[in-house]
Amino acid sequence: MATLAPKLSFKEQMHQARERAILQTACDLLGAKSFDAMTMDDVAGGVGIAKASLYKHFGSKEELCCAAMVEVLHLVNDFITTLEPTLPPVTKLRAVVRWSLERQMAGEIPLLPSHNSSLRAVLMSNQDYAGSVERLSDTLGAWIVEAQAEGVLDPELPPLVVLYTLYARACDTVAGLLLESGLYQREDIIELVLRTCFDGLRSR
Amino acid sequence: MATLAPKLSFKEQMHQARERAILQTACDLLGAKSFDAMTMDDVAGGVGIAKASLYKHFGSKEELCCAAMVEVLHLVNDFITTLEPTLPPVTKLRAVVRWSLERQMAGEIPLLPSHNSSLRAVLMSNQDYAGSVERLSDTLGAWIVEAQAEGVLDPELPPLVVLYTLYARACDTVAGLLLESGLYQREDIIELVLRTCFDGLRSR
DNA sequence: GTCTATATGACGATAGAC
DNA sequence: GTCTATCGTCATATAGAC
Numbered sequence: 001m002a003t004l005a006p007k008l009s010f011k012e013q014m015h016q017a018r019e020r021a022i023l024q025t026a027c028d029l030l031g032a033k034s035f036d037a038m039t040m041d042d043v044a045g046g047v048g049i050a051k052a053s054l055y056k057h058f059g060s061k062e063e064l065c066c067a068a069m070v071e072v073l074h075l076v077n078d079f080i081t082t083l084e085p086t087l088p089p090v091t092k093l094r095a096v097v098r099w100s101l102e103r104q105m106a107g108e109i110p111l112l113p114s115h116n117s118s119l120r121a122v123l124m125s126n127q128d129y130a131g132s133v134e135r136l137s138d139t140l141g142a143w144i145v146e147a148q149a150e151g152v153l154d155p156e157l158p159p160l161v162v163l164y165t166l167y168a169r170a171c172d173t174v175a176g177l178l179l180e181s182g183l184y185q186r187e188d189i190i191e192l193v194l195r196t197c198f199d200g201l202r203s204r
Numbered sequence: 205m206a207t208l209a210p211k212l213s214f215k216e217q218m219h220q221a222r223e224r225a226i227l228q229t230a231c232d233l234l235g236a237k238s239f240d241a242m243t244m245d246d247v248a249g250g251v252g253i254a255k256a257s258l259y260k261h262f263g264s265k266e267e268l269c270c271a272a273m274v275e276v277l278h279l280v281n282d283f284i285t286t287l288e289p290t291l292p293p294v295t296k297l298r299a300v301v302r303w304s305l306e307r308q309m310a311g312e313i314p315l316l317p318s319h320n321s322s323l324r325a326v327l328m329s330n331q332d333y334a335g336s337v338e339r340l341s342d343t344l345g346a347w348i349v350e351a352q353a354e355g356v357l358d359p360e361l362p363p364l365v366v367l368y369t370l371y372a373r374a375c376d377t378v379a380g381l382l383l384e385s386g387l388y389q390r391e392d393i394i395e396l397v398l399r400t401c402f403d404g405l406r407s408r
Numbered sequence: 409g410t411c412t413a414t415a416t417g418a419c420g421a422t423a424g425a426c
Numbered sequence: 427g428t429c430t431a432t433c434g435t436c437a438t439a440t441a442g443a444c
Contacts (some may be wrong), residue, residue, distance in 0.1 A: 198405025
């Protein structure tokens with residue numbers, strides 16, 4: 001396994017470190033602006049290397065941004081494996097949305113690109129990305145069905161509607177706007193957003 | 205008043221008609237792609253005029269897109285005035301979200317630009333836009349407070365959180381994604397989205 | 409005001425020295 | 427592999443004829 005590779009030359013370590021720095025910078029930038037607005041000069045400047053050097057690591061802007069998005073999906077899939085499997089499914093669903101909200105409030109790249117982003121078309125034809133999305137959707141979908149069977153989530157809602165609603169809340173900008181307003185603390189905002197998502201706006 | 209202006213020369217009528225066509229095309233394009241991805245060539249091609257002619261009507265791309273967004277805000281503010289004032293506030297709130305969802309599913313420009321759009325910065329410094337947003341927010345905010353006082357909306361949620369949540373649902377992409385899936389009819393999708401927004405995902 | 413043609417600049421990507 | 431310098435392309439915006 002790769003994690004057991006005993007020796008990595010200094011050169012290779014530097015190479016990987018640079019690549020991680022590039023990906024991290026791209027993540028930050030994509031959290032702040034759209035794919036179209038982000039430039040390779042931005043990335044190069046952020047990392048502190050020449051633009052031409054970027055192209056030694058990633059063949060194109062699309063390739064770099066794909067890699068960044070795939071990285072995020074791997075992170076969330078990793079996070080999911082750390083969740084205690086015996087937890088109630090709705091608790092696990094909340095945890096995933098919370099994870100995404102925390103990431104987003106930290107200014108990092110959202111889980112999914114917005115619908116009208118130019119990046120979407122590129123991502124959808126990327127096998128690694130599509131596979132990760134499918135894996136994530138399958139996991140969340142199973143939890144949704146479980147939670148509905150338990151009667152915890154509304155069984156009358158189609159699971160696909162629930163899934164998309166969770167994605168939307170995990171990526172929407174309410175949390176960021178509330179943070180900007182300066183009226184609430186991070187933790188309060190996360191609780192409020194989770195509450196409006198699961199319990200709705202109406203009184204009980 | 206302008207609506208009573210008795211005579212409008214043929215030239216002026218043509219001018220206004222072209223301007224409306226330009227705005228409509230910009231609306232459609234901004235519904236389909238981001239501000240950055242939309243080009244003035246797209247707009248000119250859509251309207252069927254030369255690009256240079258656009259600049260006789262609008263001084264810049266930013267100005268055109270601002271005008272398009274302001275147009276939408278005027279439309280929603282107009283829609284609001286058609287609502288029977290004696291209706292319960294929560295009914296009026298639902299109606300506004302429904303109006304926005306219908307617009308969005310028709311492929312038209314959303315009510316508000318996404319957080320990380322380059323357009324946002326431009327809009328925020330546009331007085332006409334900012335004024336319309338403020339007017340809209342004041343109206344919706346008053347209804348929210350009323351509905352909370354009646355106990356129909358959860359009084360423990362800060363009104364600002366409710367407002368942003370409504371904005372997010374009015375602009376999010378769940379409706380569009382569900383429409384793309386082909387599994388549901390427009391009217392069903394709207395009902396489902398309104399339901400998850402107001403009633404949440406949890407069983408009652 | 410509308411058009412064709414063009415000036416100007418930004419950005420993705422590459423060439424070639426080190 | 428990294429850099430500087432540059433190419434090719436495309437988009438905003440304008441010039442100038444009609």
